Amino acid sequence: MSSVQIRDVRKSFGNFEVLHGVTVPIEDGQFVVLVGPSGCGKSTLLRMLAGLENITSGTISIGDRVVNNVQPKERDIAMVFQNYALYPHMTVADNMGFSLKLRNASADEINKRVKRAAEILALAPLLDRYPRQLSGGQRQRVAMGRAIVRDPQVFLFDEPLSNLDAKLRVAMRTEIKELHQRLKTTTVYVTHDQIEAMTMADKIVVMHDGIVEQMGTPLELYDKPDNQFVAGFIGSPAMNFLKGHVRVNGVATFEGPNGVKLPLKTAPAASDGRPAVYGVRPEHFTIADDGAEAEIIVVEPTGSETQVFAKIGGEQVVAVFRERHQFNPGDKIRLKPDPSLVHLFDEATGKRLNA
Amino acid sequence: MADVAIPRAKPSMSEGGAWTQLKHNRNWLGFWFMVPAMAFLIFFLAYPLGLGIWLSFTDTRIGRVGHFVGTENYEWLWDDSIFWLSVFNTLLYTFVASALKFAIGLYLALLLNENMPFKAMLRAMVLIPFIVPTVLSALAFWWIFDSQFSIISWSLKHLGVINQNINFLGDTTWARICVIFANIWRGVPFVAITLLAGLQTVSPSLYEAATLDGATRWQNFRYITYPLLTPIIAVVMTFSVLFTFTDFQLIWAMTRGGPVNATHLMATLSYQRAIIAGQLGEGAAISSAMIPFLLAAIMVSWFGLQRRKWQQGENND
Numbered sequence: 001m002s003s004v005q006i007r008d009v010r011k012s013f014g015n016f017e018v019l020h021g022v023t024v025p026i027e028d029g030q031f032v033v034l035v036g037p038s039g040c041g042k043s044t045l046l047r048m049l050a051g052l053e054n055i056t057s058g059t060i061s062i063g064d065r066v067v068n069n070v071q072p073k074e075r076d077i078a079m080v081f082q083n084y085a086l087y088p089h090m091t092v093a094d095n096m097g098f099s100l101k102l103r104n105a106s107a108d109e110i111n112k113r114v115k116r117a118a119e120i121l122a123l124a125p126l127l128d129r130y131p132r133q134l135s136g137g138q139r140q141r142v143a144m145g146r147a148i149v150r151d152p153q154v155f156l157f158d159e160p161l162s163n164l165d166a167k168l169r170v171a172m173r174t175e176i177k178e179l180h181q182r183l184k185t186t187t188v189y190v191t192h193d194q195i196e197a198m199t200m201a202d203k204i205v206v207m208h209d210g211i212v213e214q215m216g217t218p219l220e221l222y223d224k225p226d227n228q229f230v231a232g233f234i235g236s237p238a239m240n241f242l243k244g245h246v247r248v249n250g251v252a253t254f255e256g257p258n259g260v261k262l263p264l265k266t267a268p269a270a271s272d273g274r275p276a277v278y279g280v281r282p283e284h285f286t287i288a289d290d291g292a293e294a295e296i297i298v299v300e301p302t303g304s305e306t307q308v309f310a311k312i313g314g315e316q317v318v319a320v321f322r323e324r325h326q327f328n329p330g331d332k333i334r335l336k337p338d339p340s341l342v343h344l345f346d347e348a349t350g351k352r353l354n355a
Numbered sequence: 356m357a358d359v360a361i362p363r364a365k366p367s368m369s370e371g372g373a374w375t376q377l378k379h380n381r382n383w384l385g386f387w388f389m390v391p392a393m394a395f396l397i398f399f400l401a402y403p404l405g406l407g408i409w410l411s412f413t414d415t416r417i418g419r420v421g422h423f424v425g426t427e428n429y430e431w432l433w434d435d436s437i438f439w440l441s442v443f444n445t446l447l448y449t450f451v452a453s454a455l456k457f458a459i460g461l462y463l464a465l466l467l468n469e470n471m472p473f474k475a476m477l478r479a480m481v482l483i484p485f486i487v488p489t490v491l492s493a494l495a496f497w498w499i500f501d502s503q504f505s506i507i508s509w510s511l512k513h514l515g516v517i518n519q520n521i522n523f524l525g526d527t528t529w530a531r532i533c534v535i536f537a538n539i540w541r542g543v544p545f546v547a548i549t550l551l552a553g554l555q556t557v558s559p560s561l562y563e564a565a566t567l568d569g570a571t572r573w574q575n576f577r578y579i580t581y582p583l584l585t586p587i588i589a590v591v592m593t594f595s596v597l598f599t600f601t602d603f604q605l606i607w608a609m610t611r612g613g614p615v616n617a618t619h620l621m622a623t624l625s626y627q628r629a630i631i632a633g634q635l636g637e638g639a640a641i642s643s644a645m646i647p648f649l650l651a652a653i654m655v656s657w658f659g660l661q662r663r664k665w666q667q668g669e670n671n672d
Contacts, residue, residue, distance in 0.1 A: 052563050073569035085564035089582045098578070099568035146568075
């Protein structure tokens with residue numbers, strides 16, 4: 001186990017810079033998830049950490065050793081690939097023992113460590129099979145087994161669940177998290193799925209267009225997004241954004257589209273008339289008489305909750321209710337955001353305005 | 356065609372006219388579609404092969420119908436030292452040329468699979484020997500290896516390495532080396548391009564995984580590339596061996612089997628005896644004698660190198 005320091009790392013392909021100075025400190029034993037839309041540079045960063053891509057500038061250290069010029073095999077890391085990259089011509093046992101074989105470990109040693117990893121992952125009955133004979137979830141576990149056998153300083157996961165079906169993905173998510181709790185190996189995990197990030201991470205790093213937008217614990221990012229991008233990326237259904245102006249005359253309010261009045265707890269200093277974006281999560285709406293008038297468009301019950309799509313001042317928003325209301329499309333309701341839970345962002349820069 | 360055939364098939368059953376049946380019955384329709392391919396195979400493969408084997412049991416000569424003579428031709432060949440020399444030559448030629456074609460072809464394929472400038476152009480260039488008609492390239496080699504005008508002799512003389520021309524095609528050892536060289540030159544592109552195609556089916560992430568597992572470049576080749584390539588190697592080398600074993604054009608254009616039969620292959624000897632000397636029966640017997648060797652080569656690839664266990668299906672999904 002080891003800490004990992006990524007300091008001001010840049011990456012260019014030719015003249016095209018894809019990472020613009022990324023700094024991510026990772027503590028020993030932490031489970032860090034790099035999340036962002038495709039093309040944000042998260043996979044490139046992971047591959048640089050693995051040593052599969054060169055570092056254009058900046059440094060990456062594992063433990064207290066700068067690894068910029070260290071060969072991948074000497075970095076003491078193990079990686080799980082998106083397509084698993086299992087060797088098709090080797091049995092499960094050979095796949096898992098390959099790295100040990102290359103290091104000239106004795107047959108006994110290989111056997112012992114493969115067996116141990118197979119027990120951890122419930123792969124023992126499959127050791128003599130070939131990858132073709134395994135299901136997707138089993139292949140995924142073999143790929144993890146290959147990483148575990150090496151007992152590395154750091155685990156790297158590159159979108160490991162994206163080839164699985166939805167149900168299996170949820171199961172494997174738990175399995176990986178449980179595995180981390182057991183082994184406590186520093187883990188860097190790349191995904192584009194914010195739910196995976198939220199559920200698994202000790203620390204989430206939200207990336208966008210080659211920069212780090214924000215990092216923190218899942219709930220920090222959820223409760224206090226630094227900017228509109230993070231606010232919109234984290235959480236499902238996504239946060240509602242309404243454009244308008246801050247009004248301060250006695251009480252702070254927000255004047256939304258078509259003059260709709262929305263409550264604010266406090267207004268940022270000297271902000272009367274300032275154009276801003278009002279953010280409210282779907283689950284922070286309540287039905288109240290002093291709420292903003294909304295016309296229901298679509299109602300989507302999921303059983304545990306109901307998603308209501310409605311129009312406030314002509315703009316579509318989504319609200320989520322755990323209680324069961326009898327709503328029909330066309331109904332007029334009054335939606336009131338919880339003023340202590342709303343977010344205010346600068347319209348031009350997207351930066352968070354309220355504390 | 357199928358949607359036309361289905362509605363018509365039913366009434367034709369009830370009408371039962373033989374001609375209508377032949378025209379509209381779905382089974383017959385399938386047969387008609389197969390006829391061109393079958394005719395092609397029968398007239399150009401099965402018939403000549405059968406005829407060749409039949410001729411080898413007769414004393415047919417050009418211009419004279421032969422009689423069945425049993426295995427007499429084969430008995431003659433058994434005691435014919437030139438025939439056995441041609442068998443030896445063919446085996447030597449096939450073995451040396453195929454081995455070197457494999458080694459060079461694999462090397463070229465690995466080289467062309469790397470990222471390098473002008474990759475597409477280099478790949479196209481490798482194919483050139485394969486595109487040039489065999490006889491043309493044989494003539495070119497004939498000149499290159501000419502006893503008087505050889506460019507190799509000329510160059511070496513001017514470099515002061517040798518004093519007099521090398522008698523490339525006049526010396527038995529040199530002649531064998533020359534024809535094998537020409538065959539390799541011609542056969543390498545086929546091996547290289549096919550293996551290159553095989554290399555490109557290997558997922559790059561396997562190499563990345565192996566690199567992270569600690570594999571050196573050689574270990575990458577030894578444990579990943581080579582095992583994943585074996586099915587294609589088996590196919591390519593089977594074809595390569597068959598083509599080389601039955602080679603005729605190169606030899607005939609360069610040496611006609613000489614000097615002193617040192618480069619006579621079974622195919623050229625067969626041609627010489629059957630067409631030049633007119634002994635069709637004996638020539639056919641030499642040709643037919645190639646069949647066991649070819650079958651053996653196919654068997655080796657079929658049983659020895661057939662689909663590996665890891666390639667077999669059995670998905671449990």
